[in-house]
Amino acid sequence: MGTRADGGPPPEWRRLEPLELTPILDAALDAFYDKGFHGSSVRDIARRVGVTVPALYYHYENKEGLLVALIELGTGDVLARARSANEAGGDDPAVRLTNVVSAIVLRMTDRARLAAIEGEARYLTSDNFERYRAVRKDIETIVLDIVRDGVDAGTFDIEDPAETTRAILGMCQAIPRWYHAEGELGPEAVAAKYAAIAAKMVAPAG
Amino acid sequence: MGTRADGGPPPEWRRLEPLELTPILDAALDAFYDKGFHGSSVRDIARRVGVTVPALYYHYENKEGLLVALIELGTGDVLARARSANEAGGDDPAVRLTNVVSAIVLRMTDRARLAAIEGEARYLTSDNFERYRAVRKDIETIVLDIVRDGVDAGTFDIEDPAETTRAILGMCQAIPRWYHAEGELGPEAVAAKYAAIAAKMVAPAG
Numbered sequence: 001m002g003t004r005a006d007g008g009p010p011p012e013w014r015r016l017e018p019l020e021l022t023p024i025l026d027a028a029l030d031a032f033y034d035k036g037f038h039g040s041s042v043r044d045i046a047r048r049v050g051v052t053v054p055a056l057y058y059h060y061e062n063k064e065g066l067l068v069a070l071i072e073l074g075t076g077d078v079l080a081r082a083r084s085a086n087e088a089g090g091d092d093p094a095v096r097l098t099n100v101v102s103a104i105v106l107r108m109t110d111r112a113r114l115a116a117i118e119g120e121a122r123y124l125t126s127d128n129f130e131r132y133r134a135v136r137k138d139i140e141t142i143v144l145d146i147v148r149d150g151v152d153a154g155t156f157d158i159e160d161p162a163e164t165t166r167a168i169l170g171m172c173q174a175i176p177r178w179y180h181a182e183g184e185l186g187p188e189a190v191a192a193k194y195a196a197i198a199a200k201m202v203a204p205a206g
Numbered sequence: 207m208g209t210r211a212d213g214g215p216p217p218e219w220r221r222l223e224p225l226e227l228t229p230i231l232d233a234a235l236d237a238f239y240d241k242g243f244h245g246s247s248v249r250d251i252a253r254r255v256g257v258t259v260p261a262l263y264y265h266y267e268n269k270e271g272l273l274v275a276l277i278e279l280g281t282g283d284v285l286a287r288a289r290s291a292n293e294a295g296g297d298d299p300a301v302r303l304t305n306v307v308s309a310i311v312l313r314m315t316d317r318a319r320l321a322a323i324e325g326e327a328r329y330l331t332s333d334n335f336e337r338y339r340a341v342r343k344d345i346e347t348i349v350l351d352i353v354r355d356g357v358d359a360g361t362f363d364i365e366d367p368a369e370t371t372r373a374i375l376g377m378c379q380a381i382p383r384w385y386h387a388e389g390e391l392g393p394e395a396v397a398a399k400y401a402a403i404a405a406k407m408v409a410p411a412g
Binding site for chain 1: 241242243244245246325326328329364365366369370372373374375376377378379380381383384399400402403406407408409411
């Protein structure tokens with residue numbers, strides 16, 4: 001199941017790694033987190049990182065470019081890990097669901113600040129928003145396929161696979177609202193709890 | 207179960223009513239929704255509603271006062287309806303859970319814009335944030351009590367009542383991110399689906 005039960009290193013999608021951001025993106029993340037996208041200025045971000053405004057524009061076209069870079073980094077990473085987690089589950093829908101929910105929740109907790117600013121995506125202009133939506137859709141499709149495969153195999157029992165998929169992803173997306181790194185539970189513990197809750201959401205009735 | 211099965215009018219907590227906001231709060235909601243709290247200015251809000259800035263300050267101390275008013279209106283209403291919905295379920299935890307989840311989801315859909323700006327609550331200063339947190343906590347306590355009562359009665363089977371409560375509320379809170387009034391499903395249909403999903407989350411294993 002991709003755990004460390006065998007004593008070996010955890011698979012890549014389970015690994016908690018420090019978030020490596022360039023100084024400019026790090027400052028942009030702080031600014032967007034503290035004040036929101038519209039409340040932050042390029043001048044403010046440049047000041048936080050200690051570069052001039054023209055130097056910042058050399059790297060990013062505008063403030064939206066910074067938000068796009070951060071959101072793509074966050075959602076792209078979640079998508080890549082969700083894919084690996086899914087593949088690691090072989091053809092067992094229950095294991096695949098546990099893996100994918102764990103992979104997503106590990107990111108929602110371990111990188112809660114980056115995950116939190118995904119809410120700012122609604123301010124993206126149309127092309128950028130559509131690209132963001134496409135990545136979200138890919139993540140949704142992974143979960144939906146698992147759920148449908150489980151229903152086909154007779155191991156899951158769900159009235160509405162699309163809505164259950166949305167509910168599973170919704171409860172994960174809400175995590176950055178209440179999760180704080182200094183809280184009682186570490187990322188692994190939260191991931192295990194959410195994987196168990198997701199398993200119940202698809203389980204046959206008692 | 208508080209539905210219209212008896213042909214009578216729905217109970218108050220189920221009723222969908224147009225959102226009655228004063229012109230100033232209506233303009234503030236539009237501004238915060240479009241640009242976020244930090245991206246909106248009092249001047250901008252005054253312009254949207256067609257009053258002078260001093261006139262606006264006559265009613266609200268500052269921009270945060272507007273956000274507080276909107277959030278209190280939204281969460282206070284959800285809390286009041288969750289309480290009524292809970293009481294309407296008598297002493298049956300399953301009915302109480304269905305009622306409360308329905309009451310919350312009806313608000314997340316029917317008043318999706320007001321629900322969406324609840325995300326801006328993280329920008330509130332400490333006293334205001336604590337008051338907001340207290341209301342959220344009251345809503346959480348209603349659900350947690352239901353969940354625990356169901357476990358005590360032996361009709362629910364849950365590993366971790368507190369985490370399941372958070373997951374149920376989390377999936378509801380995520381609704382405004384994807385729900386659009388012009389979507390396929392109306393508030394009643396989404397509420398019914400989420401009530402069914404919540405019921406599965408607490409059901410005994412098959």
